[in-house]
Amino acid sequence: MKAVLKVTPAVGETTWSFLHRVAAAYGLEAGALAGSWRWSNPVQRKDSWRPDGEVLLDEAAQEQLAGWCGVPAEYLAQALPSWGAGREALAGRGGDGQGWARWRRGAAEWGPVVFGCSLCAASRGAGRGRVWVYRPRWRRLCVRHGRWLLDVGEGHPLRFVDVAGLTVELGRALRRWGRVARAGAAGGADPGEVFALARAVVCEWWGRKEFWEREQVWGARLEEVVAATRWWGGDADPVGWGAEQWRLLVRDVVVFPEIVGVAGPLVEPDVRQLVAGEGASGLVRGRDVDARLAAVLGERLKRRWLVELEEDGHGALTSWVRAVVREQRRAIGSRPGQGRGLWWVRAVHRPVEVGAGLRLLAGSPGSVTDAGVCGVQGPVGGGGWEVGPVVPRWEGRSGNLQQRRAQQFAEGLEHARRHVREVGHLALAHTGSGVREGFDLGRWVANRRAEAAALTVEQAAQLRELDRWWNPPWPVDWQRAWYRARAFVDQHGPVDGGSNLAGLPTWLERWLRLQISQYGHLREEQRSLLGELGLTAAEVRRFHAWPGRRRAAADGLEVAGAFAARHGHLAVSKPTCVDGFALGAWLNEARCRQRSAGRPTRLGRQLDAIDAGWNPSWPVVWQRTWWAARYHLTGLPKGTVWWPDAPEPEYTAVWLREQLARRPLLQPGQRSLVEQLLPLAGEAPVWQPRISDAAWRAVSALLPPLSHSGGRRRCERQILEAIVHIACTKTTWRRLPQALGSAWTCQQRFGRWREDGTLERICRARLPEPDTRWQRPLAAWLVSAPHGG
Structure with a gap:
């Protein structure tokens, strides 16, 4: 053998692939190196270049391979996923210093095998040879070289798809998937199962013409990726391929950002609660859940029309909704079901993979779609939509399985026919209570509903003939x-x-x-x-319209939610009515009921979701004033308006200073609320006059003549400013600013002018528009103010 050459493994590479690369570096075949070991199950000749194969090595063989590649065995153990499995699988063999090896299929244990990036592998001593690595479906992107790695053994010569133009977008989605995977793992979900479910949902959309009629992003991505990949020429443009083959090949890379976008909401606890029927209103049930979930996905994916696509109530997304509901029922003590887990994707909803799809295309004159087990036939549409023949379901090794299923359906249909003759419908509960003559009709009908998309046209017609609503789009x-x-x-x-x-x-x-x-x-x-x-x-x-009837809790919640959305809180007074509904009295009754119960009631929890401070342990008027002070300091939130008789800024500023002075007497919750506003309050506002010079010239003529009883006379304009200040701020006379003089004198003059009608004449006078801001509050205050001020 030549001098030792250094060949570095790629991260996630199969040991079988690394053995080929080490042999190629010395100008040898992999069998020449493998012949140095003893095999517990020798590699067959036909498997010598099998890309999804794997070789397990014991300790002696690992030391030999580490010596040939010039890389320490510790580093190889970190880079090669199957490295540590060899010692356990070959334990008890050896002892004489000669290595042992075992051949096996690697994809079954360590995940899918894909072609590694040849440019990245070349820097590790791979030359131009092929590299096979383990990669889950969300780790196919080579950001450095803009390539999307493809699975091996799919029946086509391509190793990658050129995504240089989408690298930024795909990289952003990949980073977002990392956060989604961590959130799913924290909630007890396997990231691989979450990704598989999201992929099934998005691939269903990929195969639907209704989606492509509105989709504006996928078409551009599809054209860019196909054009960039075909530019390489040679093997990158297989002979005989048409648009159907290319759509199937690049599907996963085109929809990858949307897959991550769907997976994100599915692992969020709030979305799970919404699906389980414990959302904000507590009334989410059945089909409403599908619509709200589709609305959430449409909002996240910026495709709000997704709600219309999910109206049919069938597919991977609906199956997940039902699984969440079943899990919630088990959580509250009901009998466990026989499901396969929350994230399990039924075979009917799994997308057609590239290898199987290409084989179907090779055997048919048309094309293939990816809508689970069924396709759509029709002409070519806009936006990249192309359709083809139906992808058939697997029916077993022979026709006996299909025949047996037909017999079972006929048997269940006969039991259903008898039940309809007796009861008149097929709306059976999915429980064991419907077992008759050893046949569980309730479970049979429920299974037919779950597999409605897989029923034949004749079978569906037979069930509709028995009961039109045997499979309703509602619970x-x-x-x-x-x-x-x-x-x-x-x-x-x-x-x-x-x-x-x-x-x-x-x-x-x-x-x-x-x-x-x-x-x-x-x-x-x-x-x-x-x-x-x-x-x-x-x-x-x-x-x-029935007078005096008791309104349902749902009506009160709807009115309360609308009021809170408009004004920002539920701290309303008892006389408050909204559109004929006595909201104040209804909330007061709900407060009394919850306080007498000594614990949060079901209605109280629903009101907490609308406004956490709807039922304070202090007076509601204090809570309402606190909201006014907060909005005067921070501004009204977007979409909210002031409620009737809301306090003025000056009154809330004085009120806030008073609460600060009374802080030791406040409850802990009140102190916490006041402390939230103190950093925003700043210095106390300085009193500013409200009456303009033009208004004073018009009003001064309406005042009674001055008396000559002796003593120091007060400025009448200052006294009128004091009266207007009290009317606008709704404060007391003892809180009158020092700039307005003696509160006792102003109060006495207010009583005199009120008795002789002077203030009424001032309220009816025609004043400039800016002065009507104090004229209207003054008129309203004269009606409600007690005699003598």
Whole structure:
């Protein structure tokens, strides 16, 4: 053998690949080096160049390989993932100093095998030889050379895709994925499973024509990547390839940023709570969850029209929603199910891989799509959309499996037919209570709903013939409740919203009230079904118009949420009414109920999500004044406005100074709130006159003549300024600024002018527009101020 040459391994490289590179550096075949060891299962000739193979070495063989490449074994152990498995697999062999080796498939244990970047490997002594490395699907980018590494053994000669024009965007997505993976691992999720689910969701969109009709980013990426890769020529442009093959090859790199964008929300606890039905309002259920989740994804991906694409209620995203709901039910003590985990992707939703897709394309005259197990046929559309024949599902090694499935469906259909004759519908609960004659019809129907996309047209038609709503796009328990309500209506007549649902059974009244509160969010088909019960849109309006009825909690939450969104808080006084709803009284009742319970009620937790200070342990008027002081110091948040009778800035400044003086008497929570405002308060505001010279000339003529009773006379303009200050700030006379003189004198003059009508004449006088800012508060204060000020 020649003198020792240094060959450095690539990070994540297979030991089999590294052995080939070391042999090539000496001008030898890998078999020449492998012949130095004894093999527990020799490599077959056909596997000698298998790219996804792996070789395990014992300690003696590892020392020999380290000596040939000139790299310490400790470094090799860090770079080669399978390095440490050899000693365990070959334990007990050897002893005479000769190395032992074992051949095995590496992809099954250490992950997918891809072509390494040849430019990076050349600097490590690889020359122009091929390098095979272990890489998960999110680590295929070579940022240094702008290449996206491809899987080995896919049946095509390409080793990479040129993504030099997308390196910045892909690198940003890769860094974002690192944060997503850490967040998922912290929540107990395996990053590989999270990525697989997000990839299945995005690849479903890739295969849908409706997506491409609105998508504006993927088409440009697709064209750029294909053009850059074909520019290399030679093997980079395989003979006979068309647009279908290229779309399949570059799919993962084109959609990688969107995969990361989908994976991010899925691992967030807030999104999980929303899906589990414990979101902000506490009323998120069934199909609303799908719509809200699609809205979240659309907002994150800047594709708000995703909500419309997810309306069909089938796919990997919907399956994940159901898995989260099942997990939540198990968490609260229900019986465990038989699912395969939260992040498991059903076979029907897994995207077609490159190798399998290319083989299908090679055997068909058309093209292949990636929409799970089904494709769409049609003409070429805009935005890079191209369609082709349906990708068939795997039906087993023979036709017996397909025949057996047909027999099982026929058996279940017969049981379903009997049930419909007895009950009239197929809205069965997914429990063991529906077992009859040894057949669990409830579970069978639930499985058919989960696999609705895989049913044949004939099978789906047979189920619809038995029950039109056997697989509704809303929760099955809603449909089951509707059938129960219809049975009551058939016997006693339709419901009447004008009677405030009086005389109905408790279960029906509660269910109908819930439907009325959520009527605006129901689907059109659900509203039609409610109309068959008598609860039409007109009856819903009559129900809302019923005088003095008790409003449902959902109505109060909706009004409270709208008020908080408009004004920023729920510290409202008891007389407050919003659109005919007594919000103040309703909140006061909720406060009394929670305080008497001694713990947060369910309604209280929902109100906490709207405003954490809705139920303070101190007076609500104090909390309302604190909000006013905060907004005067920091400005109104975007989208909020001042509420009626909000305190003026001068009053809140005086109030804040008073709270600082009373700090030892305040509760700890009050002290904390006051301390939040002190750094913003700054120095106390200096009093500024409000009455302009033009207004004083008009008002001075309305004042009564001066008396000549002796003594020092006060300036009447100063006294009027004092009265206006009290009216605008709603403060007391004892808090009158020193610049306005004696509070006792001003209070006495206020009583005299009020009795003789002077202040009323001033309020009715025509003044310049700036002076109406103090004229209107003065008029309002005269009505509410006590006699004598």
